[in-house]
Amino acid sequence: MTGLHRVSEAAPDVTNQDGLHAPETDDGLAIKVRGLRNAFGAQVIHDQLDLDVRRGEILGVVGGSGTGKSVLMRSIIGLQVPEHGEITVFGTSTLDLSDDAATRDVRRRWGVLFQGGALFSTLTVAENVQVPIREFYPELGQQLLDDISAYKVVLAGLPANAGPKYPSELSGGMVKRAALARALALDPALLFLDEPTAGLDPISAAAFDELIRDLADTLGLTVLLITHDLDTLHSVCDRVAVLADRRVIAIGTIDQLVATDHPWIQEYFMGPRGRAAQLADTRRSAGNSPDIQASGG
Numbered sequence: 001m002t003g004l005h006r007v008s009e010a011a012p013d014v015t016n017q018d019g020l021h022a023p024e025t026d027d028g029l030a031i032k033v034r035g036l037r038n039a040f041g042a043q044v045i046h047d048q049l050d051l052d053v054r055r056g057e058i059l060g061v062v063g064g065s066g067t068g069k070s071v072l073m074r075s076i077i078g079l080q081v082p083e084h085g086e087i088t089v090f091g092t093s094t095l096d097l098s099d100d101a102a103t104r105d106v107r108r109r110w111g112v113l114f115q116g117g118a119l120f121s122t123l124t125v126a127e128n129v130q131v132p133i134r135e136f137y138p139e140l141g142q143q144l145l146d147d148i149s150a151y152k153v154v155l156a157g158l159p160a161n162a163g164p165k166y167p168s169e170l171s172g173g174m175v176k177r178a179a180l181a182r183a184l185a186l187d188p189a190l191l192f193l194d195e196p197t198a199g200l201d202p203i204s205a206a207a208f209d210e211l212i213r214d215l216a217d218t219l220g221l222t223v224l225l226i227t228h229d230l231d232t233l234h235s236v237c238d239r240v241a242v243l244a245d246r247r248v249i250a251i252g253t254i255d256q257l258v259a260t261d262h263p264w265i266q267e268y269f270m271g272p273r274g275r276a277a278q279l280a281d282t283r284r285s286a287g288n289s290p291d292i293q294a295s296g297g
């Protein structure tokens with residue numbers, strides 16, 4: 001597999017990031033990654049990886065397990081130092097996250113929901129939400145911190161009485177929402193979500209998808225969303241980037257992606273699960289639900 005896959009004429013906007021198409025200019029980009037290389041010992045995770053995330057879009061990131069989706073996210077937010085490459089967020093490099101004003105300013109503009117939530121188990125939900133606020137605004141008094149965290153808890157779709165609870169007292173879906181509340185703590189312009197619906201039942205996952213879409217639309221957020229959830233990709237994402245062969249091999253709408261001839265993309269989106277998610281999305285868009293009759297009458 002070389003990664004050089006032809007983009008069909010039916011999908012002219014898909015950026016096949018192999019150099020065949022010039023990358024976008026800085027204009028309108030929230031995140032720009034160029035020539036990224038990450039390796040752990042002899043294991044090369046990314047090589048010559050380019051990625052553009054447009055301001056205001058929800059970009060899904062997909063790829064097989066271990067293709068480096070989380071490492072990519074960690075590189076963008078400065079938790080993983082790459083061997084090579086350039087990464088800018090809102091025009092500021094994130095490769096040297098020193099404590100200068102520019103770096104603090106850009107870090108303040110993003111929120112992160114880590115895989116599994118990554119809440120501090122010894123802190124309540126409200127205290128978890130207050131952690132990033134305290135870091136960036138140490139001068140704020142406790143009453144204001146309490147007011148802000150209470151608002152974020154409700155914004156993330158939790159009942160107000162979830163604030164004083166500890167993570168161990170929450171359901172899986174509530175943990176995700178608490179982690180989302182913390183990610184929203186600083187009124188970010190950019191959200192990173194690593195598998196936000198993993199482990200949720202389908203109803204909770206659909207509700208979480210809707211919440212993400214609503215928040216992004218209402219607050220004008222840019223979202224980079226790593227997921228294996230095909231329903232999420234269909235119902236939430238504006239575009240999807242596909243990681244394979246150590247880089248982004250294609251990026252575009254799902255319709256554009258399925259018009260390419262890459263076998264992994266075909267199998268992923270047009271396999272049985274992909275087609276079921278597509279059908280569900282079509283029904284959702286049309287406002288239809290299948291006729292189901294309850295038995296037992």
Ligand SMILES: Nc1ncnc2c1ncn2[C@@H]1O[C@H](COP(=O)(O)OP(=O)(O)OP(=O)(O)O)[C@@H](O)[C@H]1O
Pocket residue numbers: 040045063064065066067068069070071072
């Ligand atoms: N700190 C680390 N040290 C060594 N190897 C690592 C480290 N972090 C990640 N890796 C390896 O890098 C590869 C990519 O990991 P990553 O978590 O980014 O994959 P992923 O695409 O997010 O996978 P999944 O879909 O299963 O979550 C994996 O093989 C993983 O074992």
